[in-house]
Amino acid sequence: DADVTQTPRNRITKTGKRIMLECSQTKGHDRMYWYRQDPGLGLRLIYYSFDVKDINKGEISDGYSVSRQAQAKFSLSLESAIPNQTALYFCATSDPTGDFYGYTFGSGTRLTVV
Amino acid sequence: AQSVTQLDSQVPVFEEAPVELRCNYSSSVSVYLFWYVQYPNQGLQLLLKYLSGSTLVKGINGFEAEFNKSQTSFHLRKPSVHISDTAEYFCAVSNRDDKIIFGKGTRLHILP
Numbered sequence: 186d187a188d189v190t191q192t193p194r195n196r197i198t199k200t201g202k203r204i205m206l207e208c209s210q211t212k213g214h215d216r217m218y219w220y221r222q223d224p225g226l227g228l229r230l231i232y233y234s235f236d237v238k239d240i241n242k243g244e245i246s247d248g249y250s251v252s253r254q255a256q257a258k259f260s261l262s263l264e265s266a267i268p269n270q271t272a273l274y275f276c277a278t279s280d281p282t283g284d285f286y287g288y289t290f291g292s293g294t295r296l297t298v299v
Numbered sequence: 300a301q302s303v304t305q306l307d308s309q310v311p312v313f314e315e316a317p318v319e320l321r322c323n324y325s326s327s328v329s330v331y332l333f334w335y336v337q338y339p340n341q342g343l344q345l346l347l348k349y350l351s352g353s354t355l356v357k358g359i360n361g362f363e364a365e366f367n368k369s370q371t372s373f374h375l376r377k378p379s380v381h382i383s384d385t386a387e388y389f390c391a392v393s394n395r396d397d398k399i400i401f402g403k404g405t406r407l408h409i410l411p
Contacts, residue, residue, distance in 0.1 A: 218398060225308065227389060227403035228343075243398070275342065279399075287333055288399060290343045 188212050191276050191291035198266050198298055206261045206294050208276030216279045217259040218288070219243075219251060221272040228275065234259055266298045301326040301392045305402035312380055313410045320375040320405045322390030332373040333391040333399065334364055343389065349373065360384070382409045 189210045198204050208217065215236045220228040220243075230243030232251040240251060248270060252260045263270055273295050277288040306321040324330060334346040347358025354366040364375045373390060387406050393399040 220401075225403060227305075228401040230398060230400075233398050287331075287345050287348050288335075288343075292342045 187292065188289050189276055189278055189291040191274075191294050193294060194292065195295045196297070198296070200267055200298055202266050204263045204266055204296070206263075206274055206276075206296070208259045208261070208291060210257050210259075210276075210278045210289075212278050212280070212289055213256070214278035214280045214289070215256060216281070217253070218277045218279070219249075219259070219261045220275045220277065221245070221270075222275060222293075223272050231261065231274075263296075263298075266296075268298045271296060271298045301330065301394070301400050303390050303392050303400055303402035305390050305405050307405050308403065309406045309408060311408040311410055314382055315379050317378050318376065318380050318384075318407065320388050320390075320407065322373045322375065322402060324371050324373060324390070324392045326371075326392060326394070328394050331393045332364075332366060333393070334358065334362070334373075334375050335389045335391060335401075337387045337389065337404075339386070346375070346388070380407070380409055382411070385409050 192207045218233040219231040222228050229245050234240050234253045237253050250262045273293050275293050276291040279288050302325045304323045312318045332349040335343045336346045337343050347356050349356045349366045357363045362377050387404045389404050390402040391399045
């Protein structure tokens with residue numbers, strides 16, 4: 186099983202619909218992140234959470250919300266989807282306390298808003 | 300605040316030729332530096348990282364990078380590329396207490 190699992194892998198939704206992207210991890214990491222990837226723009230941080238009670242906005246949080254249900258689960262919601270939220274979304278986890286420092290990424294969710 | 304600039308959005312190179320992907324960063328504190336690779340239709344995979352110690356870092360698939368503090372650079376190199384190296388490469392910067400900031404990516408095209 187993958188260390189970081191994102192569901193769904195692909196989703197097409199209509200403008201104005203609410204949609205939730207889910208992320209779960211088996212790494213035991215406290216820190217979790219949501220990024221979106223757009224061609225030519227790299228990865229941009231949407232929200233991040235350093236523990237269950239800690240939620241922080243990233244550089245492009247408008248139009249998004251998150252929920253950290255448990256250490257292992259971090260969900261991203263689009264309250265009212267719009268076409269320019271069409272992108273590839275990645276969840277990641279990290280543990281800055283160990284010898285290895287860096288992100289473990291999920292496989293991504295490709296979201297299309299029509 | 301930290302930032303990362305990848306100087307080339309696309310780099311074409313012939314198979315078996317050497318390649319260098321350039322990355323410059325800015326930060327007011329000590330940094331950790333990373334290169335990630337994204338193969339077509341896949342997620343991101345850590346290629347190599349610099350945390351401390353030797354400035355020459357070796358990663359997977361024959362890649363290496365050199366941390367140059369005076370020039371604030373962390374360029375990625377490979378002496379001989381293969382068609383399987385076709386991918387997008389992301390340079391990233393962080394400090395231990397903060398999130399990772401990614402560059403905009405460099406697409407590596409391997410020409411036959």
